Amino acid sequence: MAQVRASYRPHVVVVGGGFGGLALVRKLARTDVDITLIDRHTYNTFQPLLYQVATASLNPGDITWFLRAVRAKQDNVRFLKGTVSQVDHDAKSVMLEGNITVKYDYLVLANGVTANYFGIPGAEEFAMPLYRRSQALALRDLLFANLENAAVNGQDRDLRVVVVGGGATGVETAGALAEMRNLDMPTTYPELDQRRVHISLVEMGEHVLAPFHPKLREYAKKELIKRGIDLRLKTAVKEVRRDGVLIENDGNQEFLPAGIVVWASGVAAHGVVKDWGVPQGRGGRIEVDEHQRVRGVEGVFAIGDISVNPDSPLPQLGQPAIQAGKHVAKVITAQVSDGRMPKPFKYFDKGTMATIGRASAIAQVRYLPRLKGFPAWFIWVTVHVALLLGNRNRFATMTNLSLKYLLWRSHNAIVGETPYVIANEPKVVSGADIEPVPAKKVARANRKAISKKAQVRKAAAQQTIDEIDEPRP
Numbered sequence: 001m002a003q004v005r006a007s008y009r010p011h012v013v014v015v016g017g018g019f020g021g022l023a024l025v026r027k028l029a030r031t032d033v034d035i036t037l038i039d040r041h042t043y044n045t046f047q048p049l050l051y052q053v054a055t056a057s058l059n060p061g062d063i064t065w066f067l068r069a070v071r072a073k074q075d076n077v078r079f080l081k082g083t084v085s086q087v088d089h090d091a092k093s094v095m096l097e098g099n100i101t102v103k104y105d106y107l108v109l110a111n112g113v114t115a116n117y118f119g120i121p122g123a124e125e126f127a128m129p130l131y132r133r134s135q136a137l138a139l140r141d142l143l144f145a146n147l148e149n150a151a152v153n154g155q156d157r158d159l160r161v162v163v164v165g166g167g168a169t170g171v172e173t174a175g176a177l178a179e180m181r182n183l184d185m186p187t188t189y190p191e192l193d194q195r196r197v198h199i200s201l202v203e204m205g206e207h208v209l210a211p212f213h214p215k216l217r218e219y220a221k222k223e224l225i226k227r228g229i230d231l232r233l234k235t236a237v238k239e240v241r242r243d244g245v246l247i248e249n250d251g252n253q254e255f256l257p258a259g260i261v262v263w264a265s266g267v268a269a270h271g272v273v274k275d276w277g278v279p280q281g282r283g284g285r286i287e288v289d290e291h292q293r294v295r296g297v298e299g300v301f302a303i304g305d306i307s308v309n310p311d312s313p314l315p316q317l318g319q320p321a322i323q324a325g326k327h328v329a330k331v332i333t334a335q336v337s338d339g340r341m342p343k344p345f346k347y348f349d350k351g352t353m354a355t356i357g358r359a360s361a362i363a364q365v366r367y368l369p370r371l372k373g374f375p376a377w378f379i380w381v382t383v384h385v386a387l388l389l390g391n392r393n394r395f396a397t398m399t400n401l402s403l404k405y406l407l408w409r410s411h412n413a414i415v416g417e418t419p420y421v422i423a424n425e426p427k428v429v430s431g432a433d434i435e436p437v438p439a440k441k442v443a444r445a446n447r448k449a450i451s452k453k454a455q456v457r458k459a460a461a462q463q464t465i466d467e468i469d470e471p472r473p
């Protein structure tokens with residue numbers, strides 16, 4: 001059995017090279033420890049922009065960063081690719097799949113979370129989550145496979161993408177898909193009637209982007225409807241099937257046929273965590289104290305999405321993970337150098353933001369007034385580009401987003417591989433099929449039609465809400 005041995009210096013083992021794990025590793029650069037950073041991937045994934053990869057606006061390499069590059073600025077760290085399957089607290093070691101044991105003096109669990117399907121039948125089997133780079137690519141390629149197939153075989157039925165979950169990921173994904181349909185498809189897929197391509201956003205609660213101020217939520221809702229998104233609020237997903245989604249609103253069930261179902265609803269701990277001998281709270285998160293120490297287990301910390309202090313739970317976002325990572329680095333530094341322990345961890349909330357599409361976003365940023373529209377969108381782009389790891393990624397993302405949003409007439413989607421298209425019936429293509437109708441004109445007319453349809457639906461939804469709100473005689 002291969003074994004990675006601890007050196008004479010305290011050995012800090014970090015599981016997960018995400019926001020939290022990397023922040024911790026970097027903060028320990030000058031501490032007298034040896035660090036082993038373990039991740040199942042050789043790269044860090046910038047999850048907030050995964051949906052841009054899924055909707056063909058960014059390259060997967062733009063949002064991923066080679067974890068071994070961390071050694072460029074510090075030499076007390078080494079990277080080990082592997083998936084942690086078990087932890088033995090008595091032997092102070094973690095076991096990786098593939099027969100590798102890693103000994104530790106300090107262990108930091110920073111392995112993030114995964115999709116929560118809430119036991120909804122068919123969801124895990126048929127819906128597509130957005131947590132990993134491979135999942136974003138699978139979604140993008142299925143999307144284009146559907147479009148290419150329809151371009152040859154015709155739109156005998158409507159194409160529908162259902163996005164489940166009205167949080168930031170769901171809203172951003174639905175918004176990007178709507179822009180692709182409204183602005184790109186008239187140019188790139190003139191064979192298809194874009195009015196027969198539907199994007200539905202299904203949310204169980206009353207609002208999209210629930211944590212935001214009511215005025216910002218209302219703005220986001222209007223922007224989604226303006227883009228022709230079929231918004232279904234107060235609607236629960238009952239079942240996901242191969243060909244669509246069964247939804248329920250106010251006791252009425254409806255089947256939405258769909259070629260693609262995106263799962264952007266809820267998170268849970270990875271199943272394997274239950275074998276790690278740590279206390280788990282809501283959503284399977286590992287319970288920690290005020291210094292992110294795992295309760296009841298010596299020398300083990302947990303940070304980021306996977307951790308929760310039941311006395312002061314934090315949102316599962318990038319900033320809490322980064323700040324907790326830095327805090328644990330201070331705690332370890334204090335312990336190995338017999339220094340003073342830092343004060344208990346206190347999260348500094350810098351704010352949150354979400355984008356709906358081009359020049360449209362909402363932002364609640366500390367020290368700034370509530371923002372929406374272009375100013376919020378500009379801050380959103382700037383912050384996301386700045387937070388990316390590595391200058392090459394920042395530069396590439398800036399270039400790709402600028403080309404998309406500023407020089408948007410190129411319609412140059414970043415595509416992958418799509419399977420062969422087989423015509424259902426023999427098909428002959430001739431030049432006579434090409435109608436020289438300017439794409440701009442088609443787009444304008446279709447946008448109006450889609451938006452009008454959305455308004456009718458909104459009016460109907462409003463009527464239903466009014467009826468519900470009316471006091472019963």
Ligand SMILES: Cc1cc2nc3c(=O)[nH]c(=O)nc-3n(C[C@H](O)[C@H](O)[C@H](O)COP(=O)(O)OP(=O)(O)OC[C@H]3O[C@@H](n4cnc5c(N)ncnc54)[C@H](O)[C@@H]3O)c2cc1C
Pocket residue numbers: 015016017018019020021038039040041043044045046047048049050051082083084085110111112113130131168169270272303304305306316317318319321353
């Ligand atoms: C689609 C999407 C959009 C988001 N948008 C935003 C946003 O706009 N703003 C924001 O603040 N937050 C956003 N978030 C949340 C944010 O990405 C997370 O809160 C953050 O990544 C948490 O950091 P972390 O270090 O805890 O975990 P992660 O960044 O998830 O890193 C966990 C790491 O652990 C590795 N790992 C997992 N299991 C194992 C194992 N058994 N063995 C070894 N390695 C393992 C994974 O490969 C991964 O690299 C978004 C999340 C998603 C999914």
